[in-house]
Amino acid sequence: MATWLLACNQDMFELDKFREDGQTLRSWSVGRYLKELTTGDQFVMWVTGPRGGLVGRGRVTGAPTKQAGSPVEYWQEDPGDRWYAPLVMEEWCEQPIPRQRFKEDARFQEKSPLATLFAANPHRVTAGQWTAFEEAFVNGPAEDAGPSWHLEPGQTIKRKALHDRYGGSRQGGISKCAKSANVLLFTDPKTGHQHGYFDTWAEDGTFHYTGDGQRGPQTFDTLGNSSTRDHVSLGLSLRLFEGSRGIVRYVGEFAVDPEEPYSWGEAPETGGGPLRTVIRFHLVPVGRTTQPPSVPVGCGYRVADESVEPAPAQPGLTNIELATRNLTAHRKLQNDLAAAARIGGLDVFSPGVADPDFDLGWRLTDDDLTVCEVKSLTRANETRQLRVGIGQLLDYQDRLADRANSVRAVLWVEREPTEARWLALCERVGITLAWPGREDDVFARV
Structure with missing residues (x-):
């Protein structure tokens, strides 16, 4: 008998509303290990995001089959035909048991299912990790995961009020929150360019965001850069904002590109100083980032640099x-x-x-x-x-x-x-x- 973790992203499927409406969970979407999932396998249910965590456990009751997603009203978008494993839920938690409960547990230091939640379901769970989950069901949540996220893309807020609610430093471009499981990223060409921060959309569809550090080569020794790079394994959400002072506008949730999370570039030190090495995080949107009608489109045209050549080390680049x-x-x-x-x-x-x-x-x-x-x-x-x-x-x-x-x-x-x-x-x-x-x-x- 195998043990698994099934993850739910509520930006895709509204599990909380599904339960509040009295619906019974009878199957779950799976995309791999289809031949290994068998009757009697045990699983835990995990909800991703800052207010997520361990929410339940149950058993697989049969082999996966391909079918239409149902009920469709709880999906943000019609999922179409997918593979689903039949199951029965045996226990739901009164509240999510947060990731922090397992973060420093030695049983989750290697091959942790919590480090690959971006991948398709299911996720393998070792015997030791399963024991840790069972202990958590007995002991309950270890601590409060912090305030739930309340901003929608396009909404504005005073930066002071943002930090009062979620924590983090009121200065700088990258702010890891102490009160919540978030890393707040601020991009602002009006103030950023003077410090060598040139954030922009790249031709591969990722948003290139300059790392933390105004002088000297940037490294991952700083809390901002390391927490941004490792946000998935740390259970942190990256929240991107436009602006850096006063009123800021929430753009949406992003994640580092799992295939190429960052690259190295050059930019001047603050105040137009000498060139130094900088980190450029490659960010991809997560969930909905569509902006409301009140948000203007576009900014001044940025001339494309015709002299830039691709680095020979780029993955898949042969010619x-x-x-x-x-x-x-x-x-x-x-x-x-x-x-x-x-x-x-x-x-x-x-x-x-x-x-x-x-x-x-x-x-x-x-x-x-x-x-x-x-x-x-x-x-x-x-x-x-x-x-x-x-x-x-x-x-x-x-x-x-x-x-x-x-x-x-x-x-x-x-x-x-x-x-x-x-x-x-x-x-x-x-x-x-x-x-x-x-x-x-x-x-x-x-």
């Missing part, structure tokens, strides 16, 4: 010369299109921290936006690049729909595609596909 060529072509295409838009009298912008990571955009009127994705094209990558670009633009339109009267999508490519079908396909989904020489098609006021 450095080709990758450099594609990256240079992409950035030149972007800058040339931005320059043409400005010549045409358009207000060109780059995405702000609260926006999806489009390449550039412009306004035809105060209420009408155009967002553009730029793609270099070679004969080898044409199909892949066009597919990716179309998908990105549809996502941008959907996420910005409530923040503008209309959102027009432009896919700007290096040259005319080999197959004419791409023009018809883009037209069907409301995307303008164009390339150098067809600027009038994308700047026309329709």
